[in-house]
Amino acid sequence: MGTTITIPLVTDTALIEADVLQRVLAAALDRGGDLSEVFAEDSTTSSALFDDRRVEELSSGRSRGAGIRVIDGDTTGFAHTADLSEAGLMAAAEAAASVARQGGGRTRTVALGPMNGRDRGTKTLPGSIAKSAKLELLVRADEAARSAGGAISQVQVGCGDTRRRVLIANSDGLLAGDDQIRTRFSVMCVANGDTGLQTGFETLARTEGFEVFDRYNVEDIARTAAVRALTKLSARPAPSGEVPIVLKGGSGGILFHEACGHGLEADHIIKDASVYTGQVGKLVASPLVTLVDDGTVAGEWGNFGVDDEGCAPARNVLIEDGVLTDYMWDLLRARQEGRASSGNGRRQSYQHLPMVRMTNTYLLAGKENADEIVAQTPTGVYVTKLGGGQVNTATGDFVFGTTEAYLIEDGHITEPLRDANLIGNGPEVLRRIDAVANDFDMTPGTCGKDGQSVPVGCGQATLRITGVTLGGTA
C-alpha cells in the first residue's frame, strides 16, 4: 500500500540550485562576517481528528521557505523568507547581513562540496496513502477505546504525519540534505465515574512512514489510553512529601531529559547558566547512570539524517558510570570553543534560529530484574506513565507530572493514584538512583525551548530513586 521511497533522494532535495546557493552565501558575507548559511525547508503535514464519534477535521498544510544566517564573531543575524527565488533569498541575505559591523567584507566565492546525507532506509510516504485508510485507523481506535469499559465517556483520536525536506549549505562549503518523515497517532480518553472525570492518554510517534502501522496496533494504543482513564476512577489522592519512586521502563525517560539533559546543552553551559558548568570529569550521578543522546537511532522520534545545520547525528555519551563526559553542541557553540558540532543543532522550522537541542536521550539499561526492584521497595510510588516536565537549568530544579501511578506497599503494587507533579533537583536525583533494571524502552515527546518545539525521544529501564518529593494532597 502506498508509495515507498528510499532516503536520501538527494536530487529531490535540491530545493535551491547549487549555483544560486553559492551566490546567496557569498552575498550574505558582503558586509563581513565569518560564516553564512542557508537553511531551506519544504514541509507538508496532514492530520485527521476523530472526536466525539465523528471525523471532525481533516487538515493539510504546507510550509516552504528559507532561513539565512550570518555569524560575525559572537553576533548572529537571521532573516527568513517564503520566497525561494534568487531575488527573495538575496533580500533575506541582505537583512541577515545587517548585523555584520566589523567590516572586512569582500567579494568572496563559495564552493559547495558534495551533498551530505545518510541512508535512512525505505519509508512509505504518508501522502501516498488513501485518506480513507487513515480514517479507518481512527475508527478502529475509537471502537477499541469505547469497548474497554462502559465508563469511557469520550474518546478523541488523532493521526498526523509530516514530510520535511531540508537543504543546508554554508560558506565553508557544507552542503547537506535530508528527507524526514514522521508519523504520530494518539488517543485521549475520558472516563466518567462517581469520583468525577479522569483522563488517559497514549501516543505512538515514530520517524517512519505509514509502514509503522504494520508493526503497531492502533487498538492496543487505544486500550492503553482507556484503561489508564478507567483505572484512575478508583484512584486515591497521591501522597504528599518525599517518597521512594520506582519508574517503570519506558514510562519516564523525560526525567533525564529534564533533570539533566537540558543542563548539558552547551548554550546554557557557555553562559554559566547550568548547574553542570565546569563539571566534566566529575562524578555527577550514581555510578549506575550512563546517559546517552543519540540522533542516529532509526525510527525514534528524535531521529534524523542530518541535523538542521547539516551535521551528522551521533551517539554522544554524556554521563558514563556517573561521570560527566561531555555536553551537547551545535555549530555556533562548537565554533566558539574550537571543536566539532555533536550533531545537536536543531530548529523548529526555517523561521527559527538553530540551537542546541536533544535528540533521543536515554539512560542505558542495567542488570537487575524490574519485578525484584519493586519487591525490594517496602513503601513508595510506582510510576507507569509520566506526562510533561519542566526544568530550570540554572538551579537544576525540575518537575514532571505523573499520569499513571500506583502505591507500593510491602513490595507490592497496590492502589492507583490521582495525577500529581513530582519535584526534584537534577543533580540530587541522579545521585539517588540505586537500582536500574534490564527492561529498557523509549517514549516520544515534544521538547520546548525558547519558544521552539522539536520532536525528541526519551528512554530508560525500570529504576528506583530513593527519594523524590511527590506533590499529592494526601
Added chain:
Amino acid sequence: MTDLLTLATSVVDQARPGESMEVYVTRGTENEVRAYEGAVESLTSADSSGVGIRLILDGPEGEGSRLGFAWAGSLDPTVIEAALSDARDNARYATPDPDVVLAVPDGQAAVDIDLWDDRVASTAMDAKIALAIDLERATRGADPRIRQVSSADYSDARTEVALASTTGIRSTARRTTASVSVDAIAGDAADTQTGTGFSVGRSPADLDSDWAQREAVERATRLLGARKAQSGRCTVIFDPRVVSTLLSVVASALSGEAVVKGRSFFAGRIGEVVAHPSVTLVDDPTDPRAFAAAAYDAEGLACRRNILIEDGVLRMFVFDTVSARRAQTRSTGSAVRGGFAGTPSAGCRALLLAPGTQGAEEILASVGDALYVQSVTGMHSGVNPVSGDFSVGAEGLMVRNGVFAEPVREVTVASMLQRMLQSVVAIGSDVRWLPGVAAGQTLAIGDMQLSGDN
C-alpha cells in the same frame, strides 16, 4: 489590509454551488534582538504570511455537512489554489454533521479598538537594539549578587488579518506588540537562583525596561538561600503572574467545546455555586488593556463582554459557532485560533478576576501565615482541566506574621481546581495586564497541600 480582505474575498468567490467557505489570511513582520555581554547576540527580522481555508460541503437537508481544512505559509496565488484544492478534498472524508456551519453575522456591532501603534515600524532598529543592550547592562549592574544575565531580549511584531466567508463575514484586524524581557541569575555555584522580568506594550515607547530589570533582580535575589519547606496544609498566596497562568487553565474548562464534549469539570453546573462569592470572572476582549484584545473573534463575529462566573455562580461558557450549535445556544463571539494553520475553537481572550480592595501587602498582612508563590512549574503537566487535579512545583517565600520571611524552593502545592475556587481567601486590587489570555493579581487560596520535607 484592504488588499488582504480583497485577497480573502477573491478566494471565497471561488466557492462552488453546494459549498460554504471561510478564508483567513494574515501577514506579519517580526523583529527580535537578544543582547549578551553588551553586544547583539542575535538579531532576527522576518516577514511571514499565510492562509487557512475551511471548506464545507453542504449535505442534503437533515444529513449534515462536511468540513475540510488546509493551510499554507504563503500568499502566493498558486499556493492558495493548492490549499483550496486540499481543503475541498479533505471535506469529502469528514463525517456529515448538522452542527458544522460557518459563522453568520449576528447583528452585534464590533467595538472600535485601536491595537496598532505606528511606532513599532517607525522606531529605528538601532534604538531597538539599544533597548536590549541597555536592559542587559542595567540588570547586570543592579545588584552585586547578579552574576549572569542569560538573556535580554527586545521583540516586536506587526500583524494584519482578514477574514471572509460565503456566509457574509468580512472582517479585518491589525495589531502591534512590543516587549522586553530579561533572565537574571543570582548567587554562586553553591546557591543559584533565577528571576525573569518583562514589560509588554503596543510599541517600544510603552515599555518599562526599568520595571523588567527590577522584577528580574528582585525575583532572583530574594530566593537566595531558599530551602524546602515543611509539608503541611497552608494558605497559598499566588503572585499576579502565576494567577494569570492559573486563570488560563480555568479558562480551558470554561470552553463550551470542552463542556459539550464532556471534558470539563464545569459541565452541567450552570447556575450552581462553583466558587467563593467574592469570585466574579469576566472575559472581555473589547477591553483594550488586554494583551489579546480584539474587536472580532476568529470567525469574524464581534467580540463581547461575557460574565462567566458572577458572585461565585457559574453563569455561562464561551462558545464558537460549532460548539454553540452542539449546545443549542448561540456563539458568544469567543472563537480563537492559533494563526493561519489552526481552525477556530472556543476560548477566552481577556479574563479578569474582579479585583478586591486590598493590595498585595495588605493581603499578606491579613492572611498572616502563608506560602507566597512567585513562580510555578509544571502548570501544563500537573494541572488537569478535565478532572480538576492541581499539583505544581513552586518557589517563593514563607509569609510569617504578615510579612515575607525565608525563601522556599523545590516544593509543590496541590489541591483540586474545584476546591481552590471555593477556597479563595482574598483577591487583590493590584491587577496587572499580562501576555496571554488573562490578567493577574495577587490571590490568596486557603487549605492547600504543601509538599516538601517530611
